Amino acid sequence: MGKAILEVRDLTTKYITRFKEDVYAVDHVSFTVDEGRTLGIAGESGCGKSTLALSLMGYYFSPLYYTGGQILVDGRDITNMSPDEVRKNVLGTEVAYIPQAAMNALNPTAKIIRFIEDVIHAHDLKMSKKDIYDLARERFEILNLPSDVLQKHAVELSGGMKQRTVIAISTILSPKVLIADEPSSALDVSSQKLVIKMMYDLMRMGYIKSMIFITHELPLLYNVTDNIMVMYAGQIVESGTAKQMVFDPVHPYSKGLMNSIIVPEEGTRDVKLTAIPGTPPNLKNPPQGCRFAERCKYAQHLCHTSFVTMRRFGEVDPGLLGGEDEGDAVAERNRAYRCIVPIHELKAAYAEEDAARRRDKEAVSYE
């Protein structure tokens, strides 16, 4: 395992609404991404995953505000820098962003190369037009984009080309962390695969050091990321390796999330998809205790009032999860991972449920 490229500690950011209410969309989030690794962040719409992406940039503007925590990029804390310092020395060079709406991310009236020049000049890099052009052409080639794209306007490019152009522009300054917010939601499955492969190529060639994928498409995360983190109502409810999270999630919410998708494996045919009942809590007044308690069928009385650290059996990525002991220090460090239901009880409940589902299936199928 390489060294930590991105370390986030207790990051909290909030939106201030038009009516001066605080909405904590990212609430005490901590995690680490190592060099050469990819992290996937999953969760339903409005759970704060896109806000987390924006918060990680360290560059805040209305209505998003920073309230606490640290973001260390390659050991350097970017949360105590001035906005202009972040703009010049972090954005694009340390942390880069691929927006959700890559289709509209390019200025419609500027040529691609002009935009790239603006990006490079914004960081006070002394590069001639020729150097910029050569750099851009080299990167565009990696992404399988012909060099005449540079002289075109966004409107002249197809959807896939726009997506790749955005990736090329975001990575042109060789950032250490690349955050892709729904990088493939507008593409069909085969283009998705291609785009993600190209992003990996960039990482393999050393132009980027780590990646964070944010998506609601869990199968995508399972296929392309090393670790997965599940977010709910602004908090991280569980994290682990991609395999663990898809095949052996523990938290009732992650379990529910995984049950709501199809994982292509043996026996998929027999798996009944289930939805999680209810809706996420309003973050203007988040519930005390576990935020998922309202929708959790295993919720106990205590769930609604206080947190207890969740414990997990089996293998655990120690960088991401606190481990097995219940010590106060660990509990404190892993405040994002909470569930008071003792895990063995949960396991038993899950097993019972699975058995029941299988029975249902047998009773109705093959009619």
Add this chain to the structure above:
Amino acid sequence: MKGYKKYFGKKALWFFITLVCAVILNFILPRLMPGDPVAAITARIAGGMTSATAAQQIYQEYAEKFGTNQPMIVQFFTYIKNLLRGDLGLSFTQYPRPVSDILKSSVIWTVCLQLPAILTGWIIGNVLGALAAYIRKGFDKVLLPLSLLISGLPAFGLAIILLVVFGVNLKIAPISGGYAQNLIPSFTPTFIKSVIGHYWLPFFSIVIIAIGGQAIGMRSMSIYELNSDYVKYSRFLGIKDRKIVGYVFRNAMLPQITGLALSIGTMIGGALVAEVIFNYPGLGSTILRGITGSDYPMISGSTLIITLMVLAASFIIDIVYGFIDPRVKAAQIE
């Protein structure tokens, strides 16, 4: 490039068809107005005459001269024939002055009044609108309602208010005309001074209304652009705010340019109200005089100029737009 040429070829053809239709309507519509212009002229000339035969003779003579005694269709072809030679005919009411001569002397007044006024209003309005979108807060809260108020004012309403306040009550501006009545147009200092003195009231009556409309349009376009995805993306790439504002205003400006071209195209028609109220010697007043006197050639001539200007403005803007907005160019080439 081939698609581009084809696009403009098609466009030119449609413009030609529009022009033909407009010319036909310009000819027919004035002649459908009730009233006989020749009878009115006869009455004026034969005012003191008692002999009915003499009056009849004068009437015949003028009807012959103007061709009004011929069937409409014959008149039409005569009109077209003359038009192709650049001859707009003779004015009925100011006989024997040729229409082109009258138009020439009045167009210059209109253009000199309207063009600077439209441009000034457009520039100030856009700057204010862009600032309101960028600054928001108090500036926007004052500017928006004010802009809505003044752009909602009818042109004649504002003109009359200005006239009453500055001309009648404060007596700091002349209330009518393009220059003092006792002067003859010439390039003398007295005359120029008089023109400037008469200029600013009608000028501001146009500018103020233009500012309101332009500011509202620019404000909402800028807000829309400021919230667009490329602005957010540019920010996260570390591009300076000042540069991003440059992108935004350039893009927000595009629809405003259409507005400018159209208001320049329709400026002569738009001039009517201000010119009539201030009795300004421009084309608006000329059209009004033509209409009240059933002066067919003059109405047709004036409306022809308006038609040509609107068509030219929209044709030019189409070409210019292709260069400034790649999206439009892409659509044109398709």
